[in-house]
Amino acid sequence: MYSHDIKDGQFQPDQVLSAAFGLGCQGGNLSPHINWEGMPQGTQSFALTLFDQDANNGKGWTHWVVVNIPYRVNSLPRGAAGSGAVAAVGALQTLNDFGQAGYGGPCPPPGQTHHYVVTLTALSVAKLPLDKTATPAMAAAAIAGSKIAAVSFAATYER
Structure with missing residues (x-):
């Protein structure tokens, strides 16, 4: 799994979290490009999450959950969350910790470095029994219950 928007463990400042991409700080709140290759035997779909390990006093913060990504799909383009590209492939965005279905871009407090984990999970079912009102905890439980394998x-990012 890789991203054109994340290099050497760093969000690219002129790409993902520049003024065009940030949330809360400023900008267009564009989700990063994510690409993956191959899948474990038995994969029927994928789930993708973006999680800030440092937010909420170390309890973490879910920025993005995409489920029911068909097994034949191997990438989501930059800006997919808000462009209709997620729905176009038959996938579903559930609630993030901002309380919105879709992507909420990273924006840590000034002077803090936060660690963001992007995880792609191969699932044994084509569709998880979730809708766009599913909370991050509900989505995590459903993903865990059908997980074949995951890569992260x-x-x-520091602001």
């Missing part, structure tokens, strides 16, 4: 990468 981490990136940091």
Whole structure:
């Protein structure tokens, strides 16, 4: 799994979290490009999450949950969350910790470095029994219950 928007563990300042991409700080709140290759045997769909490990006093913060990504799909383009590209492939965005279905871009407090983990999970079912009102905890439980394997990468961002 890789992203054109995240290099060497760092969000690219002129791409993902520049003024065009940030949330709360400023900008367009564009989700990063994510690409993956291959899948474990038995994969029927994928789930993708973006999680800030440092937010909420170390309890973490879910920025993005996408479920029911068909097994034939191997990427989501930059800006997919708000462009209709997620729905176009038959996937579903559930609630994030901002209380919105879709992507909420990273924006840590000034002077803090936060660690963001992007995880792609191969699932044994084509569709999880979730809708756009599913909370991050509900989505996490459903993903865990159908998980075949997962791969993650981490990136940091400081503002």
